[in-house]
């Protein structure tokens with residue numbers, strides 16, 4: 001079983017102790033621009049998959065995206081705890097949709 005935090009720890013471990021030949025090491029070696037390109041591609045694949053009736057595609061592409069986002073966070077030295085704290089700050093926040101001007105140009 002692997003949750004997102006465990007996945008983050010694993011890719012951070014790959015950052016601190018490179019495992020030559022691993023895909024994660026390949027991404028770090030290529031650098032930030034390559035990681036960003038992958039995040040962009042995988043995000044697009046999630047969008048395309050969401051329009052596909054096969055929900056397994058969406059699950060598969062979402063897992064790909066989450067993995068590449070975890071690599072990006074580790075590369076940029078953002079800890080998983082910082083993301084958790086940011087999410088926690090939002091707990092219980094009410095969206096103020098009624099104060100927001102209606103979007104009419106869609």
Ligand SMILES: N=c1c2ncn([C@@H]3O[C@H](COP(=O)(O)OP(=O)(O)OP(=O)(O)O)[C@@H](O)[C@H]3O)c2ncn1[C@@H]1O[C@H](COP(=O)(O)O)[C@@H](O)[C@H]1O
Pocket residue numbers: 002010014019022023024025038063064067
């Ligand atoms: N969750 C993942 C994961 N999701 C996707 N991928 C890889 O992401 C790549 C995405 O496929 P693409 O076809 O888009 O990319 P590609 O053609 O292989 O390569 P490029 O386009 O980047 O050149 C595949 O090679 C997948 O193997 C992952 N690779 C690793 N993990 C996890 O990270 C752990 C460590 O992996 P290694 O560092 O490879 O040992 C693994 O045990 C997994 O738990």
